[in-house]
Amino acid sequence: MTTAGKVIKCKAAVAWEPNKPLVIEDVEVAPPQANEVRIKIVATGMCHTDLYILFESMKKESFPMILGHEAAGIIESVGPGVTEFQPGDKVIPLFISQCRECRFCKSPKTNQCEKGWIETQHVLKDSRFTCKGKKIEQFAGTSTFSQYTVVNQMAVAKIDPSAPLDKVCLIGCGICTGYGAAVNTAKVEPGSTCAVFGLGAVGLAAVMGCKAAGAKKIFAVDINPEKFEKAKVFGATDFVNPKDYDKPISQVLAEMTNGGVDYSLECVGNVEVMRSALESCVKGWGISVVVGWTELHDVATRPVQLIAGRTWKGSMFGGFKGKDGVPEMVKAYLGKKLLVDEFITHNMTLDQVNDAIELMKHGKCIRTVLNPFPQ
Structure with a gap:
C-alpha cells in the first residue's frame, strides 16, 4: 500500500519543552510539498548539538520540537519539482543546504548557502509535523528523531546504494565536522x-x-x-x-x-x-x-x-559542501579510507532516546546510533 501523497502517522521523540526528557509520541507527517522529499529515517546518531539545544540554549519559542540532525534514510516520496531524487534512493539529510545557485554555493571559499538560510527558516516555521493537533517545530531543517521527516531537496545528499545506513549516518554531522x-x-x-x-x-x-x-x-x-x-x-x-x-x-x-x-x-x-x-x-x-x-x-x-x-x-560542517562532500566521504568509508564503525559505542532504539542522552551527558559514549524501526 503506497503512502505517497498521504499523511503518515509514525513515532517520533518530541521535546515538548527545554530541559525535560523527550517523549515518544504518535505524530503526523504531511506529504512533501514543492521541492521537498519525505525520508524514512533508518538510523540517526545522538550528537552533542541536540543536547545543547535541549539543555543549554533552551530557547522556549523553539519548542515543541523534534531534534536530531545526523541521520541516513531512504526516500519514501517526492514533492512537485523534485527531479534529483526518487523513492528508494539512499540519502543523508543535511543541516547545511547546498542550492548550487547562490553566491556562496558558487564560491569555493565557503560551504554556507544563502538560499538555505531562508528556506531552512521557512521550514522551521512551516513544519510538516503535527502532534495532538499542534505544530511541531523542525530542528535544523531535518528533525531525524522521527521515523519519517520532510526535508527540502537542497538539504539532501544521495549516497552509494551499498552503504550501510546504520554506520554512514554519522557522516551527516560529527565525522565531516x-x-x-x-x-x-x-x-x-x-x-x-x-x-x-x-x-x-x-x-x-x-x-x-x-x-x-x-x-x-x-x-x-x-x-x-x-x-x-x-x-x-x-x-x-x-x-x-x-x-x-x-x-x-x-x-x-x-x-x-x-x-x-x-x-x-x-x-x-x-x-x-x-x-x-x-x-x-x-x-x-x-x-x-x-x-x-x-x-x-x-x-x-x-x-x-x-x-x-x-x-x-x-x-x-568541516567546510564540506554537503551534496558534493557527503557522497565522497561515504565512498571513502566504503573504500576503507575513513574510519566510521569505530565511533559507534552503542546501538539503541528510538524508544531509548533518553538513555542515549544520559550516556552522552555523562561522557559514557562516543556515538549512540538510534534505530527508529526495530524489528
Missing part, C-alpha cells in the same frame, strides 16, 4: 604538529583528519584520560590532560613543542577552551580552528596573540 575542520579549514600540512581539544566524536574525527593530512605529532587534549586509547585508534600520538598540570595548557603545549603547535582545533564548544586552543599555537603561523558550537558567551583573547601572526578560524 571534525575531519573537515582539519583537512578543509585548517589545511593541516604533512609533518606538522597538531592539538585537538575535546575527544568526543567531532574531536576524534579531527584527530583522524590530522592524521590523514600527514601530521607527525597529534596531541589529544581532554580531561578524561579514558579517552586516550580511543584517540590512538584515530591517530593521536600524545595525550595531555590539563588537570595534570598547575599551569595553563597552552604553556604546557608550548614547552612540549618548542613554542606551540602548528594547528589546534577546539571541538568542545567552550569559549575558555577556544582561547586555550588559540594560545597553544605557535606565533608566526599557528592556525586555530573553532569547531565546537555555542551561542551563549563571547570569546576573547589578547590582541597580541593575533598580531603575533596566529590565525583564528571557524568551521561549520
Whole structure:
C-alpha cells in the first residue's frame, strides 16, 4: 500500500519543552510539498548539538520540537519539482543546504548557502509535523528523531546504494565536522604538529583528519584520560590532560613543542577552551580552528596573540559542501579510507532516546546510533 501523497502517522521523540526528557509520541507527517522529499529515517546518531539545544540554549519559542540532525534514510516520496531524487534512493539529510545557485554555493571559499538560510527558516516555521493537533517545530531543517521527516531537496545528499545506513549516518554531522575542520579549514600540512581539544566524536574525527593530512605529532587534549586509547585508534600520538598540570595548557603545549603547535582545533564548544586552543599555537603561523558550537558567551583573547601572526578560524560542517562532500566521504568509508564503525559505542532504539542522552551527558559514549524501526 503506497503512502505517497498521504499523511503518515509514525513515532517520533518530541521535546515538548527545554530541559525535560523527550517523549515518544504518535505524530503526523504531511506529504512533501514543492521541492521537498519525505525520508524514512533508518538510523540517526545522538550528537552533542541536540543536547545543547535541549539543555543549554533552551530557547522556549523553539519548542515543541523534534531534534536530531545526523541521520541516513531512504526516500519514501517526492514533492512537485523534485527531479534529483526518487523513492528508494539512499540519502543523508543535511543541516547545511547546498542550492548550487547562490553566491556562496558558487564560491569555493565557503560551504554556507544563502538560499538555505531562508528556506531552512521557512521550514522551521512551516513544519510538516503535527502532534495532538499542534505544530511541531523542525530542528535544523531535518528533525531525524522521527521515523519519517520532510526535508527540502537542497538539504539532501544521495549516497552509494551499498552503504550501510546504520554506520554512514554519522557522516551527516560529527565525522565531516571534525575531519573537515582539519583537512578543509585548517589545511593541516604533512609533518606538522597538531592539538585537538575535546575527544568526543567531532574531536576524534579531527584527530583522524590530522592524521590523514600527514601530521607527525597529534596531541589529544581532554580531561578524561579514558579517552586516550580511543584517540590512538584515530591517530593521536600524545595525550595531555590539563588537570595534570598547575599551569595553563597552552604553556604546557608550548614547552612540549618548542613554542606551540602548528594547528589546534577546539571541538568542545567552550569559549575558555577556544582561547586555550588559540594560545597553544605557535606565533608566526599557528592556525586555530573553532569547531565546537555555542551561542551563549563571547570569546576573547589578547590582541597580541593575533598580531603575533596566529590565525583564528571557524568551521561549520568541516567546510564540506554537503551534496558534493557527503557522497565522497561515504565512498571513502566504503573504500576503507575513513574510519566510521569505530565511533559507534552503542546501538539503541528510538524508544531509548533518553538513555542515549544520559550516556552522552555523562561522557559514557562516543556515538549512540538510534534505530527508529526495530524489528
